[in-house]
Amino acid sequence: MTVRLGYTILYVADVEATVSFYEAAFGLRRKFIHESNLYAEMDTGPTTLSFAGEAMAEMNGLAVRANRKNDLAAGFELALVFPDPHDAYRTAVAAGASQVKPPENKPWGQIVGYVRDLNGCLVEIASAMPD
Numbered sequence: 001m002t003v004r005l006g007y008t009i010l011y012v013a014d015v016e017a018t019v020s021f022y023e024a025a026f027g028l029r030r031k032f033i034h035e036s037n038l039y040a041e042m043d044t045g046p047t048t049l050s051f052a053g054e055a056m057a058e059m060n061g062l063a064v065r066a067n068r069k070n071d072l073a074a075g076f077e078l079a080l081v082f083p084d085p086h087d088a089y090r091t092a093v094a095a096g097a098s099q100v101k102p103p104e105n106k107p108w109g110q111i112v113g114y115v116r117d118l119n120g121c122l123v124e125i126a127s128a129m130p131d
Contacts, residue, residue, distance in 0.1 A: 005047050006047065006048070007041070007047060007048035007049070007050050008047070008048070008049055008050065008078070009050040009051070009052050010049075010050070010051050010052070010067065010078075010119070010121060011051075011052050011053070011054050011056070011057045011064045011066070011067070012051050012052070012053065012054065012067060012119045013053075013054055013066065013067075013068075013119065014053075015033070015037050015038060015039065015040050015051045015052065015053050016033065016037050016040075017118065018040075018051045018117070018118065018119060019033060019040045019042065019051060021095065021096065021117060021118045022042055022049075022117070024095040024096075025091065025092040025095035025096065025097050025115075025117070026080055026088070026091075026092060026123070027088075027091070028042045028043065028044060028049070028080075029042065029043045030042060030043070031043040031048070036053075037053065038052060038053035038055060038056045038059075039051070039052050039053070039056060040052075049078065054066060067119040067120050067121050068119065068120050069098065069116065069118060069119065069120040070120070071120055073116060073120055073121065073122040074120075074121065074122070076121075076122070077114070077121075077122040077123065077124050078121065078122070078123045078124065079123075079124040079126055080123060080124065080125055080126070081126055081127065081128050082125060082126070082127065083127070084127075085103040085111045085112070085113055085125045085126055085127050086102075086103050086111070086113075088125045089102060089103050089113045089115065089125050092115050092123070092125060093115065096118060097115035097116065097117060097118075097123070098115060098116040098120075099115060100113075100114035100115055100116055100122065101113055101114040103125060103126075108129075108130070109129075109130035110126055110127050110128070110129055110130065111126060111127040112124060112125070112126045112127075113125045113126070
């Protein structure tokens with residue numbers, strides 16, 4: 001059996017606001033939002049990016065550290081790949097993302113920058129890895 005990454009779920013305070021933010025900041029499209037507004041999926045290709053309300057974690061018997069804009073970022077990042085990371089960075093910041101580090105050329109040929117979303121989650125804005 002081959003393992004593959006199926007989806008990533010971020011627990012957030014407000015699922016609907018997070019979905020709207022990711023649409024405006026990164027150009028992602030919502031794929032599904034449950035009528036309870038406690039779960040949503042974004043259309044990101046073969047691996048789904050999902051958001052679940054913090055109440056969903058509690059319903060599942062999980063204890064999680066809440067992601068908050070003014071707290072130190074959690075020890076993970078989402079990496080989103082764009083044809084033009086400089087333009088994507090400007091768009092994200094204009095939509096309310098917090099600036100962390102503007103895009104820069106990396107020694108391995110990739111362009112990489114960082115912002116934080118409205119929940120304080122770290123998002124890498126990058127070009128594709130060179131061949």
